[in-house]
Amino acid sequence: MVITKLDPKFKDEVTKVPGGQNIKRCFQCGTCNVGCPVREIEEKYNPRKIIRMTVLGMRDRVLSSDFIWLCSACYTCQERCPQDVRIPEVMNALKNLAVKEGYIHSSFAKRVELVGTQGRLFPISQFDNTKRKELGLPQIPPENKEVQELFKLTGLNKLSSTGGGE
Amino acid sequence: MKYAFFPGCLTPVMARHYELSTRKVAKKLGVKFIDVEDFACCGFPIMSVDQETALLMAARNLSIAEGLGLDICTLCNGCASTLTEASKKLMHNDRLREKVNEKLEKIGRTYKGNARVKHFARVLYEDIGPEKIKSQVKKSLEGLKFASHYGCHYLKPSDVYDKFEDPEFPRSLDELISALGAETVEYEEKMQCCGGVILDIDDKIALAMTQKKLDHVKAAGTDAIILICPLCGSMYDRNQRVVERRFNVAYNIPVLYYTQVLGLALGLDPKGLGLDLNRVKTSDLLSKLA
Numbered sequence: 001m002v003i004t005k006l007d008p009k010f011k012d013e014v015t016k017v018p019g020g021q022n023i024k025r026c027f028q029c030g031t032c033n034v035g036c037p038v039r040e041i042e043e044k045y046n047p048r049k050i051i052r053m054t055v056l057g058m059r060d061r062v063l064s065s066d067f068i069w070l071c072s073a074c075y076t077c078q079e080r081c082p083q084d085v086r087i088p089e090v091m092n093a094l095k096n097l098a099v100k101e102g103y104i105h106s107s108f109a110k111r112v113e114l115v116g117t118q119g120r121l122f123p124i125s126q127f128d129n130t131k132r133k134e135l136g137l138p139q140i141p142p143e144n145k146e147v148q149e150l151f152k153l154t155g156l157n158k159l160s161s162t163g164g165g166e
Numbered sequence: 167m168k169y170a171f172f173p174g175c176l177t178p179v180m181a182r183h184y185e186l187s188t189r190k191v192a193k194k195l196g197v198k199f200i201d202v203e204d205f206a207c208c209g210f211p212i213m214s215v216d217q218e219t220a221l222l223m224a225a226r227n228l229s230i231a232e233g234l235g236l237d238i239c240t241l242c243n244g245c246a247s248t249l250t251e252a253s254k255k256l257m258h259n260d261r262l263r264e265k266v267n268e269k270l271e272k273i274g275r276t277y278k279g280n281a282r283v284k285h286f287a288r289v290l291y292e293d294i295g296p297e298k299i300k301s302q303v304k305k306s307l308e309g310l311k312f313a314s315h316y317g318c319h320y321l322k323p324s325d326v327y328d329k330f331e332d333p334e335f336p337r338s339l340d341e342l343i344s345a346l347g348a349e350t351v352e353y354e355e356k357m358q359c360c361g362g363v364i365l366d367i368d369d370k371i372a373l374a375m376t377q378k379k380l381d382h383v384k385a386a387g388t389d390a391i392i393l394i395c396p397l398c399g400s401m402y403d404r405n406q407r408v409v410e411r412r413f414n415v416a417y418n419i420p421v422l423y424y425t426q427v428l429g430l431a432l433g434l435d436p437k438g439l440g441l442d443l444n445r446v447k448t449s450d451l452l453s454k455l456a
Contacts (some may be wrong), residue, residue, distance in 0.1 A: 018217050037359045041374045069214070069367050072375070074359035075322035079333050086323075095214040106217065107366040111211045115223075119206035120175040128179050135186055135440070140178050144206040146226065146273045153269050154219045156212070 006057035019089030026051045032077035045070040063098040069105040116151040119144025169239035170231040171199035181396035183440025187425035208245040220377045224252030229277035234297030237282040241248040243395035246285040251326045275276035287394040291338045304433030314339045314389040317395035346431040353386035364396035376401045390420040
């Protein structure tokens with residue numbers, strides 16, 4: 001990696017996104033990696049390395065990667081991190097930045113579309129409401145207008161209509 | 167005890183047995199639920215995409231509960247942590263609350279910062295308590311061995327939950343199980359994540375995470391996994407056959423919601439607890455009780 005390709009301000013950019021505040025505290029002990037259940041199965045998810053790459057300023061490599069989307073949000077690392085880096089929150093900050101750069105995992109584009117139009121991640125079909133009725137459970141409305149409005153207010157509705165790549 | 171009932175996205179569609187049994191045991195134990203049509207997604211699924219929108223969605227739900235003068239009771243661990251975190255942030259940070267309200271007001275809502283959030287398992291543990299539950303047991307589950315699974319977001323981030331439980335060595339669900347007369351079994355990597363959050367991102371990794379837990383539970387020898395989150399439930403129960411096929415293994419481990427076994431112990435009609443809706447058959451377990 002040539003030094004001119006690094007963006008030394010990237011880490012500061014991350015600290016300004018909610019959740020990214022503590023990234024510069026990381027001293028690379030690797031406690032996050034040791035307890036990570038995703039890393040135990042797939043080595044390409046390496047939270048310690050993602051933080052190092054971010055602090056070094058490897059902006060494009062980090063934001064365009066597929067591995068930032070693999071955090072299972074179990075918070076094991078967050079509980080154990082001696083520097084309170086709050087790694088799952090850092091991952092959220094990085095993913096939010098990636099989305100702004102036009103990188104979004106296709107599954108998340110799908111999630112945005114579902115939540116933004118129906119107000120829920122798992123749509124309620126007529127079938128579901130019929131099943132619910134049989135069990136004596138209350139009916140659930142299949143969409144939510146206020147959530148649709150909220151998505152317009154934050155601009156997330158546009159993201160769902162374009163879909164986004166991976 | 168009265169709460170605004172927050173069933174979340176997953177439970178009403180894929181874990182109706184959880185919802186059904188929760189409503190039944192709540193009624194029996196004197197917890198009143200108010201159904202709220204206006205509730206929508208807690209915000210968790212889109213936190214990775216845009217935290218601002220996610221927080222607005224959480225705040226919107228909180229404002230609805232606040233308007234009713236009620237605290238929220240959730241069934242899903244993800245909803246519990248997302249809404250609890252939002253409620254804490256908005257309680258202590260006036261500037262953030264003002265910012266959130268600027269947008270909420272445009273949809274006719276406002277949030278003053280007063281709503282609190284509790285998972286139903288925490289309501290059972292804190293508001294009612296294992297001792298009182300024990301005193302109400304009509305049909306002891308003695309002889310059954312259960313492996314508890316708490317689910318990550320029931321405990322973590324622990325600072326969001328005011329450290330009500332030890333995130334590495336929790337006891338509350340085990341105590342609730344013991345109160346029913348059943349035995350709890352320890353197993354390797356008890357706090358292992360189910361992988362559900364990344365199932366739609368990378369199912370190879372997610373299902374391998376699920377498999378690990380099933381392996382460890384099987385090795386410990388148990389009659390069932392007992393859990394309190396619909397996402398964990400969907401991974402261990404609904405996807406158990408998928409894991410078995412993919413990894414060429416056999417488990418056949420029943421996976422029940424705590425509310426289902428609580429209902430059995432309280433002497434409620436098993437038919438009303440949705441025990442026919444669990445994917446892995448519960449009939450062997452039930453015959454042990456008979």
